[in-house]
Amino acid sequence: xxILVIAEHDHASLKAATLNTVAAAVKIGGDVxxxxxxxxxxxxxxxxxxxxxxxxxxxxxxxxxxxxxxxxLTALVLANAxxxxxxxxxxxxxxxxxxxxxxxxxxxxxxxxITGVESADTFVRPIYAGNALAxxxxxxxxKVITVRTTAFDAVDAGNSAEIESIAAAADTGLxxxxxxxxxxSERPELGAAKIIVSGGRGLGSGENYHQLLEPLADKLGAAxxxxxAAVDAGFVPNDYQVGQTGKIxxxxxxxxxxxxxxxxxxxxxxxxxxxVAINKDPDAPIFQVADYGLVGxxxxxxxxxxxxxx
Amino acid sequence: xxxxVPVKRVIDYNVKVRVKADGSGVDxxxxxxxxxxxxxxxxxxxxxxxxxxxxxxxxxxxCGVAACQETLRTAMAIGADRGIxxxxxxxxxxxxVAKLLKALCDQEQPQIVICGKQAIDDDANxxxxxxxxxxxxxxxxxxxxxxxxxxxxxVTREIDGGLETLQISLPAVVSxxxxxxxxxxxxxxxxxxxxxxxxxxxxxxxxxxxxxPRLSTLKVAEPAKRSAxxxxxxxxxxxxxxxxEAKVI
Ligand SMILES: Cc1cc2nc3c(=O)[nH]c(=O)nc-3n(C[C@H](O)[C@H](O)[C@H](O)COP(=O)(O)OP(=O)(O)OC[C@H]3O[C@@H](n4cnc5c(N)ncnc54)[C@H](O)[C@@H]3O)c2cc1C
Ligand SMILES: Nc1ncnc2c1ncn2[C@@H]1O[C@H](COP(=O)(O)O)[C@@H](O)[C@H]1O
Numbered sequence: 001x002x003i004l005v006i007a008e009h010d011h012a013s014l015k016a017a018t019l020n021t022v023a024a025a026v027k028i029g030g031d032v033x034x035x036x037x038x039x040x041x042x043x044x045x046x047x048x049x050x051x052x053x054x055x056x057x058x059x060x061x062x063x064x065x066x067x068x069x070x071x072x073l074t075a076l077v078l079a080n081a082x083x084x085x086x087x088x089x090x091x092x093x094x095x096x097x098x099x100x101x102x103x104x105x106x107x108x109x110x111x112x113x114i115t116g117v118e119s120a121d122t123f124v125r126p127i128y129a130g131n132a133l134a135x136x137x138x139x140x141x142x143k144v145i146t147v148r149t150t151a152f153d154a155v156d157a158g159n160s161a162e163i164e165s166i167a168a169a170a171d172t173g174l175x176x177x178x179x180x181x182x183x184x185s186e187r188p189e190l191g192a193a194k195i196i197v198s199g200g201r202g203l204g205s206g207e208n209y210h211q212l213l214e215p216l217a218d219k220l221g222a223a224x225x226x227x228x229a230a231v232d233a234g235f236v237p238n239d240y241q242v243g244q245t246g247k248i249x250x251x252x253x254x255x256x257x258x259x260x261x262x263x264x265x266x267x268x269x270x271x272x273x274x275x276v277a278i279n280k281d282p283d284a285p286i287f288q289v290a291d292y293g294l295v296g297x298x299x300x301x302x303x304x305x306x307x308x309x310x
Numbered sequence: 311x312x313x314x315v316p317v318k319r320v321i322d323y324n325v326k327v328r329v330k331a332d333g334s335g336v337d338x339x340x341x342x343x344x345x346x347x348x349x350x351x352x353x354x355x356x357x358x359x360x361x362x363x364x365x366x367x368x369x370x371x372x373c374g375v376a377a378c379q380e381t382l383r384t385a386m387a388i389g390a391d392r393g394i395x396x397x398x399x400x401x402x403x404x405x406x407v408a409k410l411l412k413a414l415c416d417q418e419q420p421q422i423v424i425c426g427k428q429a430i431d432d433d434a435n436x437x438x439x440x441x442x443x444x445x446x447x448x449x450x451x452x453x454x455x456x457x458x459x460x461x462x463x464x465v466t467r468e469i470d471g472g473l474e475t476l477q478i479s480l481p482a483v484v485s486x487x488x489x490x491x492x493x494x495x496x497x498x499x500x501x502x503x504x505x506x507x508x509x510x511x512x513x514x515x516x517x518x519x520x521x522x523p524r525l526s527t528l529k530v531a532e533p534a535k536r537s538a539x540x541x542x543x544x545x546x547x548x549x550x551x552x553x554x555e556a557k558v559i
Contacts, residue, residue: 100439109524
């Protein structure tokens, strides 16, 4: 049994989600290979070779992998799929975009966002916004799987696996990336942060969001997150959204400020170790999952909290 | 230019989902069903393209039990011109739906398929990408902006780090994210009108598609409940708990 993990990277380094995905592969068992497809991506390949549990890294380095389009990556994965029992990618926007394309052309089902490995063909995955956990068994020859990163602890570095160069597949020419605007931030990445301060509609405006929550995040070294309502209202960019259809997070501490706790939001953060909720409505559903609930006006409480954690 | 929009009938997003006691699935008896929210956004986008004179016809497709007709009527009340029901009682998984949609695309020759990024019941997030793959078409998933001009689509996508813009040739598949638009409410006159719009029914066998599921569900369980926490009186107590009890700051 040999498993292929598709690395998510920015050519120079691996995304943290790749480390969790390798961990899931190790859990399934067998040899683990990592595919790094990029443009000038030797550094990312080196990083993959250093991961514990990885037996081999396959690198395809070509200009048309710079933009990481699903069309071009799919062609490469398919050309190299023979011999693999499982093909894994993180359940990030990268993996979600790519892997169903691979699965369809292999004529196999995809098992989305697994949170558990029961055996080589049986996996646990959340459905209905995490309100139910399904155990599913695949009858397909190849198991194509995306991995919920928060469910698997990242593997460590300290390995030096073999690195093999492989030929790039032809450029499909189907899709051109014309622009990418990444949110610039000095803060930790949402998916990897130990502490997250998250704000909802209760903040009232983008200005309030930043004025109130940034000092708290600064003090705690936290990442900033948001509810859908806060994103829709334009307080913060889309990539702040935590939830069923946004990012799934599981930090040590999640502080929900002015968030009511709709099931779609809870789906993205209820695996956090400790949850704090600040909300003026004592009946807000967020309090049903909060370890520590503080009822009151966030405009008074958040500045007090900034003062008190110092 | 035709646009095809797949719409799925799912449990309403406001319903509190309950797992059946025997672990065989989720209780759907007497539960409110609605159109998958992302598919409402997809229909809205297609109808706007028609209103803008870019599209000529919007075809809604739903795959599943006979009751999916209701979902198609909703799509037609928003503004789809006609509906196609692919009727089956078999549990449909995304690969099967993608194959059904492929067969319909071969018949209808749409220039764009706009689907939802994710169905809120299976949370699979697969069907659109699979359809694009089977057709050999480009895809633009998680769209928050769609512009069509000169036989190309320019699509802004919501990705983990922010936004990116792709240019893709048509035909193509686009999947919707929440910020693409705000769907209109279907007005009563439009609901009445929708009842008269054409709705065709076909079976998977008519389309030559084997829809047998590839994944079998062994059991469905309720997730572990979080134990109830406490209310703290003030910020000082909160900070003390976080430092001394939870030890997270
Ligand atoms: C298909 C679909 C997908 C979705 N996906 C997501 C998702 O991924 N993530 C997500 O978050 N949501 C998602 N939603 C939306 C979700 O259903 C809720 O609408 C949303 O989470 C509400 O955001 P909120 O809690 O910020 O706003 P509200 O529900 O309006 O809550 C605001 C809260 O702030 C409190 N408040 C107001 N003023 C103050 C004050 N001065 N001091 C203290 N508290 C105050 C209020 O008491 C209230 O509880 C989705 C919905 C759909 C239909
Ligand atoms: N049974 C179905 N009938 C019609 N459209 C569907 C069906 N299943 C999935 N889709 C479409 O595919 C999208 C993604 O669904 P999924 O891959 O199941 O998360 C949905 O938002 C719909 O647009």
